[in-house]
Amino acid sequence: MNDRQALDRLCVNTIRFLAVDAVERANSGHPGAPMGIAPVAYVLWDRFLRHNPADPAWPDRDRFVLSAGHASMLLYALLHLTGYEVSLDDLRRFRQWGSNTPGHPERGETPGVETTTGPLGQGFANGVGMAMAERSLASRFNRPGHDVVDHQTYVVVSDGDLMEGVASEAASLAGTLGLGKLICLYDDNGISIEGSTDITFTEDVPKRFLAYGWQVVGPVDGLDLAAVEDAVREARADAGRPTLVSCRTTIGYGSPKADTPDAHGSPLGAEAARAAKETLGWPLEPAFLVPAEVEEHMRRARERGDAAEREWKERLAAYASKHPDLATKLSQRVYGRLPEDWDAGFGDLYGPESAPVATRAASGKALNISAARVEALFGGSADLAPSNKTLIDGAADFSLNDYAGRNIHYGVREHAMGSIANGLAVHGGFIPYTGTFLTFSDYMRPPMRLAAMMGLRVVYVFTHDSIGLGEDGPTHQPVEHVMSLRAVPNLTVIRPADAIETVGAWRAALTNESGPTAIVLSRQKLPVLAGADDVRAAADSVPRGGYVLWESGGGGSDPEPEVILIGTGSETHVALAAGRRLAGSGRRVRVVSLPSWELFDRQSEEYREAVLPRSVRARVSVEAGVRTGWERYVGLDGAAVGIDRFGASAPYEELYEKFGITEEAVAAKAEALLSRTVAGRAR
C-alpha cells in the first residue's frame, strides 16, 4: 500500500467510524449503509465533486443527493470533514433536539444538504429534477464560449430506492430525456431489513436501467477505490445518457454484523462497534476520532472549492459583460425573484361581467400570462395537459433535442412528477408546476409532503375536482382529497369559486415563497360571481383566504346576520343562490367565500371575527366533498352540506341533484338551523 492508498484508507475509515460513533452516542440510527458505501462516497467527494464548503449555495456547484437518507451520518461526516459548518460537536449531537444533524438529512437544517431524503425513492427522483434543471438553465443561458451553467448531479441510491415505483418512473423519464450529467451510484449491498434482497428483488437491475436507455457501469467492487474512480470517469464520459454505477458493497462492513440486516437500523452496540474498530485497525478511543492527516487532506476541499467558485465568478463576469441582459436574468432566476410587473394583465382577464368559464380554463390563462414574464415557470402534466390546461402556448417541449423547451411531458407518472418538481425547486432557478386530475393527487402525496416540509415554491394544478367531472365516475371523483390535503402542514390549498378567484390563486401561489400551493379547479363551467365588487375587483380576496362575498342587506352598517353560508370552489355559487333565496324569505344572510382555509386561518383574529362572528352559530357550509372537518367553521351548532361517500358515474348536473348539493338543500339546512337556534345565536 502506498502513502496515498494508506491516506485514502484512513479517510474512508474516519467516515465509517464517525458514523458508527454518532449512532452509538445517539443510541439510534443507521450505521450499516455508511460503513458499506463510505469508500464509494469518498472517491466521489475526493476526486470528482465540484463544490465549495464555504458557499453551499454556489449556483454552479455539483449536486450531491443521498437518496438513501437513512445513511445520513455518511453525509454529515463528509460535510464535516470537507469543511462545511458541521462541527464535531454537531456530530456528537446527532439526532438530538435543535442539532443540525437530524435523523435523516433535511434541507435547510444543515449546510450542504441539498434535499430532504429518507422516504425512499424521493432523492433519486429529485436528482432527475436537478439534472433537468441544469440542462434547462444551460440551454437557456450558456452562450458559445460561456458555459456558466455546467454541473453534474450525483445520487447515492440503495436497493430500497430502486424498489420504489417513483424511482422507476423517474428513471424512465431520465432515459427518455438523455440526462447525461446525472450519475447514480448504486449501493448494491444485497441486504434489506427483512433479509437478503433475494427474497423480494431478484430482478436484473442493470438490465432494467439499460432498458430505460441508461448507461450502466459495473458492477464494480465498492472497496476498490481505483475501480470506483474509473467507473465514475466512465459515467461522466457519456454525455448523452444518465449512468448507473453499480457498486457491490457490504452493509456494516468490518463489523461482526456485516452482511446482515442487523447492521441496518440500530446501533451496532458497544461490543460490535469495538470489534469493527479492531477489524479495520482503528483506535478504540477516542470516539469521533479524526486523524490530523485526514483532516488536512479532506479540508482541502475548501481551497479547491474556493478556487473553483472564483474561477466560475470570473467566467460569469466575462459573460455578464458580453451578455448583460442574460446575466441579469440568470441572477433573477437563481435568486428566485419575480420580474417587475410579472402579473400585469391579471386584472384584465376576468370581471363580474365575464361569461361562465371553467376554473381550469381560467387557470390556463393565468399560467400563460405569468409564464410570458416569469421564465422560471417550468412544468407540465402527467399526460393530461390538454385537460389540465397546463401547456405554455407557443413554447417548445422540453426534450432530448431541445432542452430550452418549457413544456415538460411527464408521462403517466404523477409520483415522479411531484418529486422532480422538488428537484427543480431545490436546484434553484425554477418555479415548478405540475398538472393532473385532483383524484391522482393521491399518487403524489409523498413529494408534496416533502415540498411542504422543505418550504418549496411549487404549484400543483389539480383539475377535475369532485363530482363536477361527471361521467368518469367515483374513481375519478375526488371527494376526500381537498380535506386530506388541508391536513398537510405548510401546504396551501386553494379551491377558487370562479375565474376571478382562480387568477387570485395563481397570484397567491407564485408569491408564496415558503411552501407549495395546490390549486383545485373545476372541469365544468362556473359563473363568475357578482359579489361585493370592491373586494373582488381589488383581487385581494384570495390572499385573505376567505371574505364576505355578499350580504342580504348589502353589508356595512346592517345588523349582524342571522345565518352565514360558507362555500368553496364550485359550490360557492350554490351558497350564493341559497343566500339570495333566504334573503327573499326575509332572512338576514351573509355568504362567505372561503377558497383557502390556510390563508384564512393566517389572518388576524379581528379579520376572522369580522367575517365569521363567533356569536353567529347558524352556519352552513357547502362543498362537494366529505363533511368531516367542516366543523372547524360550522361548529357543533351548524351544518355541513357535502358528500360522505364516493361519487357515481352520471352527468354532473344530475349528480349534484342526487347528492343534494343544491341551492334548495342549503337553504333548507339554514332554515332548519334557524328554527332550532333562537335567532341563530348559541348564547
Add this chain to the structure above:
Amino acid sequence: MNDRQALDRLCVNTIRFLAVDAVERANSGHPGAPMGIAPVAYVLWDRFLRHNPADPAWPDRDRFVLSAGHASMLLYALLHLTGYEVSLDDLRRFRQWGSNTPGHPERGETPGVETTTGPLGQGFANGVGMAMAERSLASRFNRPGHDVVDHQTYVVVSDGDLMEGVASEAASLAGTLGLGKLICLYDDNGISIEGSTDITFTEDVPKRFLAYGWQVVGPVDGLDLAAVEDAVREARADAGRPTLVSCRTTIGYGSPKADTPDAHGSPLGAEAARAAKETLGWPLEPAFLVPAEVEEHMRRARERGDAAEREWKERLAAYASKHPDLATKLSQRVYGRLPEDWDAGFGDLYGPESAPVATRAASGKALNISAARVEALFGGSADLAPSNKTLIDGAADFSLNDYAGRNIHYGVREHAMGSIANGLAVHGGFIPYTGTFLTFSDYMRPPMRLAAMMGLRVVYVFTHDSIGLGEDGPTHQPVEHVMSLRAVPNLTVIRPADAIETVGAWRAALTNESGPTAIVLSRQKLPVLAGADDVRAAADSVPRGGYVLWESGGGGSDPEPEVILIGTGSETHVALAAGRRLAGSGRRVRVVSLPSWELFDRQSEEYREAVLPRSVRARVSVEAGVRTGWERYVGLDGAAVGIDRFGASAPYEELYEKFGITEEAVAAKAEALLSRTVAGRAR
C-alpha cells in the same frame, strides 16, 4: 377469408362499434382503446378465458382484469356478448345514473367485473395479487390428482399502466415470485393523451420485463388473430414465469382519428363514427348492432362456462369425499367466513394489570393469535416486518419455492403492496394485511381508496405513529396522516390507546366485511390503562369507536361533567393523567377514549350523546397530530392540543415536551376553557 375468419371479424367489429355507439350516446367516454385492442381481447375471451357468464362468482374461473379501465366499454361489450347480466339497454345507459355500466369498471356494480379500475397501474398490480392468491390457494388445497384450484389471471394493460410506478413494483415482485399463470396483454398503441408516447416513454418495455424475470412474447400484430392466439398459447406454456404479450395496436382503429390522441378520451363524433363504420364495412344503422351470428357464437360462452363449472364441481365433489376437512376449509375460505372461536385467546392477552407495551407489539400478538385459526390471513410488510410486527411466527415465506408460505415479503414497495392486497381480497379466500410505517401510508393511498370504494376487507397495520418514533425525524413522523385517512369514505381508522384497545382493533378489523381498516400503532411503550373496568374488560369499547374511559366521580349518578377530555392512541394516557390532575383540583372531569371516529359516528345519537353531551362545551382533545378537524368533537368553544407543523428529530419524550403535548398542557387548556365558559356550558 374463410367463414371462421369472417365470423371473427364480425365479432371484433361488433365489440368495436358497441363501444363507439355507447360513447356517442353517452356523449362521454373513451372509444379509441376498445377499437384498437378489440381483436386481442376477443381472441382471449373466445379461445382461452375459462369463465361462466351465468355464475360470475365461480371460484375457479380465470380472472380477467382491464387495467386500462377507461376502455370500460370493451369489457361491457364482452360481458354483454358472452351472456352476463349486462343487456343492450345497459350499454345504452353507459355512464348514466343508476346504470350498471359506469364510466370506469366498478366491482360490485357489474356482474363479471373483477376489480375497480381506472386509476392507472392499479389493475396490473391487482392482477399480480390475484395470481398470488391462486398459487397460495392451490398450494394449500390441491392434492395429487385433485387440482381444485387452477386458473389463469389475464390483464390488459396500456402504456399508461406501465408508466406508473406501481406497475413496476408489482412486476418486479411477480418476476421474483415466478407467477407463471399471470399473463399481461400489453396494448402498445404508441399514443398517450399528450401525443406520441415517444415524447416521454422511449424505454424498451420488453427488455424491462425481461429484466424483471418475465417471459416476453411478441411484439405481435394486434390485428392478427392467429398471431395473438399463438402468443397467448406461448404465454400459457411457460409455467415458471409471468408473461407480457406485447401487442402492436392502433388507437381508434378504423376511424379518421386513428393513431392520434383525439381518439382517446372523447366521442368520435357523428362524422368520424360514421366514417369508421364505412371503413370497416359496418352498417351505419342501427346503433348497438349485434348481428345474429355474433350473438349466437359469443353466447356459446355460457354453454362452455356451464360445462366447465359443472366439470369443476364434479372434481370438487371427488375432492370433498377424499379430503372432507380440506373441502370444508376451502369453502370457508372462499366465502370469507371466519372459523368458530377464531378470536379465542384475545381476552387473555392483556388486562389492566399488564405492563406497558408498544401497541405495535400488542398488534403482533393479536395478529398471531388470529392467524393461528384464520388461515385466510395472508400478508406482510414493505420491508419493515421486524418493526411492524407483522410476521406470522413459525410460518414460512411465500416464495417461488414455497407458495404455501404465509409471510409475504413485499420489498420496499408500499404502493404495490396495497394494490396486491386488493387483488388478494377480490380474488377471494383471503383477508390480506399489510405493514409499513404510518408515514408511508402516503405511498399507498391510491389502492387504499379503491379498497374502500370496493368495500374490501383489508387490514392496514401502520406503526411508528406520530412524533412517538423520535429520532428518525419529521420525514418519518406522520402528523397529518391519521386525519387525512379519516377523510376517506368507508375506511375505518383505529388509533388504539393501549394493548387492550389494540386487540379490540383487530377484532373490529377482521369482522369488518364491508371495508378496509387502518390500525395506527405506536413504536413506544404505552401504559395499559385502568379505566372503567366493565367497559374495557368487555372489550366492546373499540367497536363503539369511543367511550367514557374514566370519570372523576366514578361516573354513574354523578352530575354532568364540567369538562371533557378526549384522547386517541398514545395520547389517551396523557388525557387520563390530565383528567386526574383536574379532578384533584376539584373539577368534575370526564375522559373519553376515541380510538375510531368512524365507528363512533356510526353509533346511535343516544349513545353519542351519552358519551359527549351536547350541553358540555368545555372539551379538550389531545392527539399528536394536526388539529384541523378536531372541531368535529370540540366545536368552536373547545380546544385541541396537537401539532400543526412537521415534527423534529430527537428522543420522543423530549418531543412531547417541546411540542406541548403533556398532562400539564392539557390540564391548562381545560382550565382556560372553564374560566372562559361559565360552568362549562355554552348556553
